[in-house]
Amino acid sequence: MPPLVKIRSERDQMSAIERRITDFILENAHLLRDYSSQQLANALGISQSSVVKFAQKFGFKGYPDLKYSVGEAVARNGNGQPLPPLDAPADAGDAYTRLQEGLRRSKAAAEEETRSLNPRGHVEPIVDMIDRADKVFVCGLGDDGLFAREFAMRLSLLGVLTVHHADPILMMANLAAARPGDVLLMFSEFGKLPQLSQISRQFQACEGKVISITRHTANPLRAHADAALVISAHDPAPHVEQLLYRSSLQSLLDFLFVLLCQANPARHQQLNINLERIQHLLDS
Template sequence: MPPLIKIRSERDQMSAIERRIADFILENAHLLRDYSSQQLASALGISQSSVVKFAQKFGFKGYPDLKFSIGEAVARLGGVEPPTPLAANAEADVFVRIESGLRRSKAAAEEETRAINPRQNLEEIAELIDQAGKVFVCGLGDDGLYAREFAMRLSLLGVLTVHHADPILMMANLSAARPGDVLLVFSEFGKLATLSQISRQFQAASGKVVSITRHTANPLRAHADAALVVSAHDSEPHVEALLYRSSLQYLLDFLFVLLCHVNDDRHRQLNINLERIQHLLDS
C-alpha cells in the first residue's frame, strides 16, 4: 500500500505526536525530500527519535527509507501540478478554485479507495455474493441510501435480496438466514452497536458478514468475515463527507460491474430485468 495512503488511513488511531508528524507529511509530501529527520523534528517541536519511531511503525528501517518511498509516490503522481495561465488568472475566482479543488480531491479519494481494496479481496466478496442463497443488506441514515440502491442492483442481477433500513425488521428477518447467506452492512464509521449485534446474530446462523466502512479500525470491520473500505479525508468536514460518498459509490459501482462479469447468467438476467422495466415505463 502506498505510504501516504497508509499514513492517512491510520491517522485516527495515532497518538498526538504521531498525528502531528502524519499531518506534516501529508500536507508537505512534495517538500519532504528537503527535510532530514532532525529538521522535521525541529519544525514540529518533537524529538528526533519520535520521527524515527514513526517511520519504523510503518515498516521502514528508518526515516530515510520513509522519505524515499514518499518521494517515489509523489513522483508517480506527477508531483505538484504547475499552475496554468488560466489558473493564475483565476486565482481570485472562488468558483474556479472550489470546482478544481473538489474535482482533484474526489479523484484522489477514489484512487486511494481503489488502492486499499486489493483485487483478491474484491473477487472473494463478489464470489460470496454470487454464490449466496440470499443476500441481506442493511444500513442506517445516509448509509441506508447506498444500501437500498445496491440492494436494488443486486435484485436486477437475479440475486434474492432482503433489504431493511429498520434494524428491528432486519433482526426479525435473520430467522430466515441460512449457511452461505451473506449480510452486507453499510456503516461509515462502523461503531453502531445495533449493527454489530445484527452481524453477530447473522454469523451465529453460519452466514458471512461483509462490512462497508471507512478505512479505519472499527468494531464492525474487525468482526466481519470480509470488508470493503473507503478512503476519504479532507480538512473541511463537509468536503470529507462528499469524498466518502463519491468513493463509496465508485467502489459499489465497480463491485456491481464485477458481478455482471463473473456470472453470465447474472448478466443475462440483468438485461431481461432492464427490458421488463423499460417496457413498464413505455406502456
C-alpha cells in the first residue's frame, strides 16, 4: 500500500500527536525530504522520539526510511501536493471548473485508498461467502439504508434469496429464519449504533456470518464481524467528505456485484433472465 494512503487511512485510529504528524506529512509530503526528524519534531512541538516511533509504527525502520518512501511516492505519482480546499479562492480559471476538477480528483483519491484497503485476499472470500449463502440478510439505517436497499435489489436480481430491512426491529424479528451459513451484510458508516451490534451478535448466535461495511475506523461493528469491507474518505469540508464516502462505497459495491456475476455463471444467467423480465414489464 502506498505510504501516504496507509498513513491517511489510519488517521482516525491515531493518538493526538500521531494525527499532528500525519497531517503535517500529508500537507507537506513534497517538502518532507528537506526535514530531518528533529526539524519535523521542532516544527510540531513534539519530541524526536515521537517522530521515530511514528515511522516504526507503520513498518519503516526509522524516519529516514519513511521519508525516502514518501519521496518515491511523490516522484512516482505526483500525489504529494495536497488538493486546495474546494471553497478556496481560485488562482486560475473560473470557480466552476476548479470545483469540478477538485471534486473529481478527490473522489478518485478516495476510491483508490478504498481499493488499497480492501485487497483481493479480503474481498474474494467475502464474494464466496455471499455466493454460497442460502440467504443473505441486508440491513442499514439512514443514508446507509439507501445503499443497503440498492445492493439487496442487485443480489435479488442475481437470484440470491435476500432479506432486507431498514428497521432494526423488523430485522431482529426476521433472524428467526437465519440458519448456519447465512450471511448478514451490515451497512453502518461509523459502526457504533448499539442496535446494529445487537442484531449482529444475535445473527452470529444463529451460526450466521456477519460482514460489516463501515469506515476504516476502530468501531464495535467491525471489531466483532466475521469479515469487513472498509471505506476511506477524508476531506476538511464535512459536506465534501460525505460525498467522498458515498462515492467510494458505491464504487466498492459495484465491484463486489461484478465479482459475484463472474464467480457464478448460473447467477449471471439468472441476472440476464430477470433483466429481460423487467424490461418486458416496462415495455408492456
